[in-house]
Amino acid sequence: MGIFVDKNTRIVVQGITGREGRFHALRMRDYNPETVVAGVTPGRGGQDVEGIPVFDTVSEAVKQCGANTSCIFVPSRAARDAVVEAFASGIELVVCITEGIPTLDVIDMLDKAKNGGQGLRVIGPNCPGIITVGEVSCGIMPTQIFRPGPVGVISRSGTLTYEVVSLLSARGIGQSTCIGIGGDPVIGTSFVHCLEAFEEDDATSAVVLIGEIGGRDEEEAASFISNMTKPVVAFVSGRTAPPGKRMGHAGAIVSGSMGTAESKVKAFGEAGVPVADTVNEIVDLVAGLLTDVKMPM
Amino acid sequence: MGIFVDKNTRIVVQGITGREGRFHALRMRDYNPETVVAGVTPGRGGQDVEGIPVFDTVSEAVKQCGANTSCIFVPSRAARDAVVEAFASGIELVVCITEGIPTLDVIDMLDKAKNGGQGLRVIGPNCPGIITVGEVSCGIMPTQIFRPGPVGVISRSGTLTYEVVSLLSARGIGQSTCIGIGGDPVIGTSFVHCLEAFEEDDATSAVVLIGEIGGRDEEEAASFISNMTKPVVAFVSGRTAPPGKRMGHAGAIVSGSMGTAESKVKAFGEAGVPVADTVNEIVDLVAGLLTDVKMPM
């Protein structure tokens, strides 16, 4: 169970012979050996990475190994090509780890993915990936911090998410699926898509949403949450960030009056979503909620 | 009756305030006053051309005057824009008179037209247009040379077509619809499309096809004709043209072993299509055919 990925996920790692691709492909395989089936590096077809077969094209990985999900580690200038190839070859979910992709490339690749058909999904880019705890890890998250449990976690950042997950695990609160949706201005999967899926997911009882300044994803999420049956706890980082400055993530920027932390905190407040002021408070709020809801695990 | 256009055709002339657009819009209206309903020249909305209302956009011409066909006289660099606007605004048939449009613009506009939906058609570019005799003229053909009758005429050229039509009319052989498909390498409506339509058209008993060197349109037509019930007479100009030289039309060029007159004449011969050696012979062959087939008019 969990959302988007589970034990039936079959991952091809695009860029598997690169330093990062190789390292994380092996870590993903360590988490669940069934789930990592192939790698792709053009020109390296026929080789293998510690037993994982490498192909020249995604198409071969799909046909010969049954890959249905791609985890992308290629350099930023090759990312658009890799994503479009994945969907054109029959992949249904692309998890794009690569950071620094030009925004127009992201728009273009999402546009082409959309034209590829219904049910195709990109997570990221510039994201740490996704883990459905105990089933599959697709990305670069430190798997050892997770514990199985009823809390879904969605976040625009990486290490801040690990921080929150570590605190939850330390308090004995496990996670169902944790998704880093990415810190870029334009991303394939928004908070709302994740919330929709968590609302339908039997393994999830509550959700932690870790937002930040920039864009309107949090405001749209707030409006969606007001119609959800499951409780959500929110956190917004960048409250003290100056306008017009990019705070590390390309998407974390207040432009004019757009994308301020105040606007997001206000939207959550109006939707009745509790907003934590510190990371510790997130855990307190979740713990409080879980006493009220049924816990499936 | 006839094909592609008839008395229900409602024409908007794009580029109506230009010299050519204005002149031919009025001549088309002379032929059948019902059929010319509007003109478009951006920035000239609200004016009129001898009573024909001018709009800034095709969309207004469609909404306010019921235009369903566009006849395009804009300069070559604006043609792609005009064609795409027409289809995006609800026009079903575009007759593109404009010559000298870059081939990639033509490919792009046909590609966009195709994505606009089923049943959209471009005639041309670089063509003299289409006339269904006695019903509507959409283009620049000299209407006075036509006589109503059972012969469909399709041609890649302009004046050569008029020559043939004049000879037919002089022999008392009238025409149903006459289409100039255009002399460019890439055109919207090929011989085969016209032959398909003539085969279905009750007003047409026989077809004259006037081809020339370049491309494979005649070869494809020959193969189609072998399955037609109606007789076709063919003519191919450029038999003595040297390879690698463009003979006036951008599309009239023998490239390597491609597009030679011999290949075309041979294809017609193999399909059992009589090929005239001179324009006079076209008329003799048609006259011979018509004694054998029913004449609806």
Place this chain on the structure above:
Amino acid sequence: MKLHEYQAKEIMRRYGIPTPKGQVAQTPDEAYRIASELEGHVVVKAQVHVGGRGKAGGISVVKSPEEAKEAASRILGMNIKGLTVRKVLVEQAVEAEDEYYLGVTIDRSRKAIVIIASSEGGVDIEEVAAKTPEKISKVRSTPKEGFMPWQARALALSAGFDRRCIPQVGAYFSYLFRLFVENDAELAEINPLMLTEDGRVIAADAKITLDDNALFRHPEYAELWEAEGDDPLEQEARRRGLTYVKLNGDIGVIGNGAGLVMATIDAIKAEGGEAANFLDIGGGARAEVVQNALELILMDKDVKAILINVFGGITRCDEVAQGLIKAIESVDLDLPVVVRLVGTREKEGRALLSGTSVVAADTMVDAAKRIVAIARGGM
């Protein structure tokens, strides 16, 4: 990367969009020379990356080359919202019959390019959107779909532009879209687009912001990139390949991961302190990167104390700790430092730090509390 008005106008001219005749000047004499080649009224405009130049006195309309020189001497060197004016644009003043807005930018929610037109030009488009949304028309597109002149004309008509300028605006707007896509812009804006009495259309002010991630495709902008940012520390950071933003406080902050660093800065604020900077060293925490970051922080004379917040994640904390110690030693640090370290082999890492002058903290909140106390009261 934000371009200056004069740079944006150069690019627009290259794409066929008319701009007033003029040139950039770095001295009053240059301004005089440029103005003497222009007729009638001339505008002298400060070139700084900040809004509200006009209100701050950074724009002057003058009647002669002498006056242009005077205006330039007044404006050059002027401080506008903390930024020093180093260049002025000297150009022909345009008499407008009407003023419009044209803009192309990214629509994050719709994952598309959005093209915005308004018959209300020369004012802040956000204000127009808030007060008179009916005066704004928008369409969305993608790099693949493009934006054709007929779409531009329809947009301008629906935004209420004068019919006379529709053919020109149609062309210029599709050029602006092409410019946006071909240069990997985040924003390409003409505000105001002026309609003159004789029916010409001119970009009187221009803004372009480029996507930093796409600069590899545009080597022609590498030089601008070097010179970008008015803060010398931010320039230095860029040279060092660090993600750094200068802030107003006295507590230097280093962390790995943008969200974590932002949250750390928020936590400092919540404890009553003020961060001196945002500095993200990215995934992992190799010693040389930390060293590089520390060196940069130490160039900021406002910094009184440093907070290092690293979530080890995949990396082992003992290795991170060793790296940190090495880095701190190498820069010969004499400011107080609080380090907070989480991840695999956390205890071992903390043990290593206990043998140093570095203060180890348990949690982010704890670390924030300690550093604020140190910065406020001394050690």
Place this chain on the structure above:
Amino acid sequence: MKLHEYQAKEIMRRYGIPTPKGQVAQTPDEAYRIASELEGHVVVKAQVHVGGRGKAGGISVVKSPEEAKEAASRILGMNIKGLTVRKVLVEQAVEAEDEYYLGVTIDRSRKAIVIIASSEGGVDIEEVAAKTPEKISKVRSTPKEGFMPWQARALALSAGFDRRCIPQVGAYFSYLFRLFVENDAELAEINPLMLTEDGRVIAADAKITLDDNALFRHPEYAELWEAEGDDPLEQEARRRGLTYVKLNGDIGVIGNGAGLVMATIDAIKAEGGEAANFLDIGGGARAEVVQNALELILMDKDVKAILINVFGGITRCDEVAQGLIKAIESVDLDLPVVVRLVGTREKEGRALLSGTSVVAADTMVDAAKRIVAIARGGM
């Protein structure tokens, strides 16, 4: 417009496609200088717009600058299939382990761009297509769809390229497609694309043909356009804005409409004559255009008689006749002329011509008969 190999290679280099080191030379001394900057074997290649240079002796592989100079003196000025060699390309010889074909062109029937790859390079692709079609792979695209590196890699793999060069070929092939679209080409071809022993991939020969109709978008090619065509009469025609092709006969032909002119030339041939040219004056027949055309025809010393075939169409024939007479008088024509004129007020037009030395004909076939008789036997 066909580009020379050296021009095509310049453009390819600009798009990131590697070509052998080298330069174009117009004199043997230049060839010497260029060759002395290259190492090992050097190729000297005639730059003419015609196939089969190699067989005609227009390509030499040499071992020293001295030999390059010799080869250049031999090749410069050489006549290959009627064209004089004015430039040679002097470049590094490449040792190939394998030779491939890459081409982008227009697929007229499919109304698309077609991208063609073959593992059989260095030979005529039409021959490969005829003899071993399995060695050719094709895909089609449009300017909007584009051609991405992954598609290029899949195409190259399916054409049987060595796996080692797939990443490079993927990139270069997508560059070639971009070059094709951005320059409005009709053909962009690399044949052969050489794979070297050390795994590099190099465009050893290159062909680019541009779409004349799109030259307005490419002012950078205007100069090449001026100089294009090796026949001086065709160059003159282009200067005059006339659609003209030089042929081998002695009967000058002028008509309105390309199809009509081609049919007229065919009719002349059928009667046993030979046209000296194709000349289309386009729609209508204004006197000044006919005059311009006549002047051009008269520059061709092969022309012994002239046939003018005009279908009046919308225009009135009497007006056309007046124009023709005026034009013929203005150029002071002393060659025999047959005029055939059809359209509105045909009789009146013919009556006007009867008062002149011009021979009027009734039909195209009749006109062809008469002009051939005149050219053969005198008047």
